[in-house]
Amino acid sequence: MPVQLNHTIVHCSDQNVSARFLTELLGLPDAVRFGPFLVVEVANGVSLDYLTASGPITEQHYAFLVSEDEFDEIYGRIRERGLDHWADPFHSAPGQINTNDGGRGVYWSDPDGHNLEIITRPYGSGS
Template sequence: MPAQLNHTIVHASDQNRSARFLTELLGLPDPVRYGPFLVVEVANGVSLDYMTSQGPITGQHYAFLVSEEEFDEIFGRIRERGLDHWADPFHSRPGQINHNDGGRGVYWNDPDGHALEIITRPYGSGA
């Protein structure tokens, strides 16, 4: 079998706050406890395993492929919460979304500064 990503550990200052932030915005099931982790399952079988860490958190980037309808729902929740969002990973286009590859995308940060992104088309898939 070819290698597949199964899970990744997401360091957080408060695993409950960060895991619930993600599940609420993306409309995912509640996180599930597994040992020291709070596990967030996404649709393709990959999980983000949140772990409370001491000390500074190094921000990472997590991108999620969603349908056009899901984009509208998630982006609506981002706007309802008044979260800062950008059309690009460099935060140079505030308050905007992008239309890369003929789809839509937007970036925002979680409580620990991890960069979250939703896109409706995989990069490189459009004209």
């Protein structure tokens, strides 16, 4: 079997809030309880397993490849909620999206400051 990413643990201050934030914005099914985790499944079989942490949260980056239609829907929800968003991971282009490699991308933060991103084409895939 080729190596595949199966899951990653996302530390957060409140797993219910963080998992719901992601599922609502991305239009995913509700998270499912598995032991101490709230598990959010994405289409390619990878899950983000939310775990409430008792200490400071180290910010991470999570990028999601989506279709053009999904981008429109998700970006619409970001704007409807009035969430700050940026065209770049360094948050230097506020209120904008990028058009790298002939696709579209946008970054925003979750409740714990994790840097979330949606893109319609993988970076480096050309235009």
